Amino acid sequence: MTENDLMLQFNNVSKEFSSGLLKVTKTLAVNEVSFDIKRGEILSLVGESGSGKSTIANMILRIIKPSMGQIYVNKKNISEFPLEDYYKQVQMIFQDPFSSFNYFYKVDRVLNQAVLFRYGKISKEERKKHIHKVLTLISLNPEEVLGRYPHQLSGGQLQRFLLARILIIEPKILIADEPTSMIDACARAEILNLLKHLRKEINLSIIFITHDIGQAQFISDRVIIMEGGKFVEQGLTKQVFLNPKHKYTQNLLRSVPSLYRKWT
Numbered sequence: 377m378t379e380n381d382l383m384l385q386f387n388n389v390s391k392e393f394s395s396g397l398l399k400v401t402k403t404l405a406v407n408e409v410s411f412d413i414k415r416g417e418i419l420s421l422v423g424e425s426g427s428g429k430s431t432i433a434n435m436i437l438r439i440i441k442p443s444m445g446q447i448y449v450n451k452k453n454i455s456e457f458p459l460e461d462y463y464k465q466v467q468m469i470f471q472d473p474f475s476s477f478n479y480f481y482k483v484d485r486v487l488n489q490a491v492l493f494r495y496g497k498i499s500k501e502e503r504k505k506h507i508h509k510v511l512t513l514i515s516l517n518p519e520e521v522l523g524r525y526p527h528q529l530s531g532g533q534l535q536r537f538l539l540a541r542i543l544i545i546e547p548k549i550l551i552a553d554e555p556t557s558m559i560d561a562c563a564r565a566e567i568l569n570l571l572k573h574l575r576k577e578i579n580l581s582i583i584f585i586t587h588d589i590g591q592a593q594f595i596s597d598r599v600i601i602m603e604g605g606k607f608v609e610q611g612l613t614k615q616v617f618l619n620p621k622h623k624y625t626q627n628l629l630r631s632v633p634s635l636y637r638k639w640t
């Protein structure tokens with residue numbers, strides 16, 4: 377790894393939310409965190425609900441702004457990129473695949489729009505070629521999924537469809553915020569394997585967000601354990617889970633079904 381492989385950096389980033397009628401209730405959702413992710417690396421952010429994981433994702437996605445600190449992509453402050461350029465480099469998949477589709481349109485629309493976003497206007501034949509290629513790469517049979525409405529496909533199929541969309545856009549960074557928590561266990565393993573495949577295929581850096589230590593252990597090169605907006609532990613996946621230093625990580629590990637505890 378060289379310096380040039382650095383894709384994303386957080387420099388002392390905090391996010392405070394003000395809520396309530398008079399905006400007097402303050403929540404420090406993310407508290408002075410610094411980290412980076414390299415090209416082709418899979419990094420998991422692990423923590424219980426409310427620990428600040430999605431707030432980090434939303435700051436990277438420019439849905440919300442940090443209250444303090446800087447975020448860089450390719451060493452440039454993310455606020456300096458025009459939005460369209462930015463979303464060619466940084467993409468996301470979320471917990472609920474249905475939310476990424478419009479119920480009234482056939483699922484094809486999502487891929488048609490992705491081709492338009494990435495390549496501009498191209499011929500119908502070329503567009504079809506791109507779409508068929510990525511669907512096959514993601515093990516979806518075009519005949520089975522194209523021309524359908526979202527409710528005619530399963531959650532797992534829709535999530536895979538959204539990964540095909542990522543393959544069209546070919547971003548550098550993918551934020552996956554609990555992408556498997558709303559799909560059944562069988563499809564879940566498939567999504568995790570496809571994410572690994574995608575990383576290889578387009579040298580993608582992935583920030584994988586989960587409350588499930590088993591999934592983090594399976595997919596990531598490195599993990600960061602979060603609690604109350606802070607990073608309490610981080611390191612190579614094996615090291616962190618084989619030898620957890622922090623009480624919080626030890627407790628998280630203890631609450632995992634024994635099936636996952638191969639490393640103890």
Ligand SMILES: Nc1ncnc2c1ncn2[C@@H]1O[C@H](COP(=O)(O)OP(=O)(O)O)[C@@H](O)[C@H]1O
Nearest residue numbers: 393395403405424425426427428429430431432
């Ligand atoms: N828009 C918001 N306004 C006020 N508080 C928020 C907002 N978004 C998140 N929070 C609070 O910030 C904390 C972290 O939330 P979040 O990042 O969603 O955690 P996680 O994704 O780990 O479950 C929680 O206490 C949550 O209630």
Ligand SMILES: [Mg+2]
Nearest residue numbers: 429430431553
């Ligand atoms: Mg969340």
